[in-house]
Amino acid sequence: MTRSATTTWRRVEVVLAPVLLGLLALAAWEAAVVVLELRPFVVPSPSAIGAELTGNVGIIATAALSTALNAWWGLVIGVVGALVAAAVSAAVRTLDEMSAPLAAAAAVVPIVALAPVLYTMFGANVQTARVAIAAIVSFVPVYVNTLRGLRTVAPVHRDLLRAYAATRRQATLTVTLPGALPFFFSGLRVATSLAVISALVAEYFGGPVDGLGKAITSAVSSSNYPLAWAYVVGAVVVGLLFFCGSSGLERAVLHRRSGR
Template sequence: MRATASIPSTATLRAVVAPVLLGALAIAAWQGVVVAFHVRPFVVPSPSAIAAELSGNVQVIGDAALGTARNALIGFVVGVLAAVGGAALAAAVRVVDRATAPLVTAASVVPIVALAPVLYTAFGTDNRSARVVVAAITAFIPVYVNSLRGLNTVAPIHRDLLRAYAATPWQATRTVTLPGALPYFCTGLRIASSVAVISALVAEYFGGPVDGLGKAITSAVSSSRYALAWAYVVGAVVIGLVFYCATYLVERAVLRGRPA
């Protein structure tokens, strides 16, 4: 019993140590290449220079990261709620599915660099709404597509079994459709968590209030403070990891209680 109980902890330890060790080796190689070949900072700064900027500007980077995270989070929540409602309606009414399919496809291929300036013109350059809308649209697409696919993926044998037991539509939805759609929804949720952060960050380059990581990176590069710009990039990576890990924990919690 004790040996069996120790197996999961050993596997977890290996899963943590392996990527940490690989990351440390990659950073060491990066530092070695920059020093050995005298790589100029505007090409790529050394990890030690980036770490120095991080330690010296923790408050500034943290404030900028919180600004981007706030916009991404609001857009993410709005996009997910709209996607779930839209997918449920499209799954229930086939006409809605066929009518909205071209619009969803078109929205999925709209470049952020083209959409953000248009939205800033509509909402005003001193308003954060454009950033939130961009994050909401990019989060909407993967959640909608995956949720709709999950709602439409019901094994015929399960459908026939419920029909044989004279199950009501709600009973069929609760016992078969929704549990079957949960893995698809969680997949879309994890994808949306990353693209919401990326889209909110990119949207900051094209206008709006002077806060957030996008504006901070642009300002640092224009001032030739390349190591500081990379330090802001590290802040963006941290936000992305926080969003991704949060949705991953939600997925584990939801699927753990899912009936087999």
């Protein structure tokens, strides 16, 4: 087998292996529900969930779009705020020491407690509270990882730039920022998943009657458990799209830099 054929097979294998594993898991799930005669309120069968998913694909897509938009805007606001805060904290160590307790506090604030407060502040008929929650949750991992990356400069690189009389701007562009990129993308991958989860959970506690969180609650309250699980599948798809988007962006940026 040639080298190109081996590379192609490895790429196919990367995609094929998780697909086969997923199909086996679904088959085992279906068999367990049938053999053990599990009731739908315990866990519905994949076939029942699939029937609800195909029969309500438009409604599920609309709810997923609402949740995705809240998560997206929250992610954008959180990431931009985290980058600015990390840059300022890296430049002024006093601000870094002052902001560390605030970042730690933001990381442990429960959405269950925060959502009702924000709904009271911004109103229960707008999406502002959900976007704010997603922004706060997204801020922490990006800020912490980016700040660490900005402070992680190898002494040999610092000494080399000093020997070449490089300016601070040149040192930042050639060493500090490229070195911080992997740290930033590590935080971004975590933030994308947290943004979707936080926007979804925030929908349980108020706000407009749309989004996947409200839809899941409504389906469960009417004892339509397969439909509730179909909405969960929609949430999984949204989370995967966000995660794959961040991973694709990371590969494109890092590959471009390594190719220079």
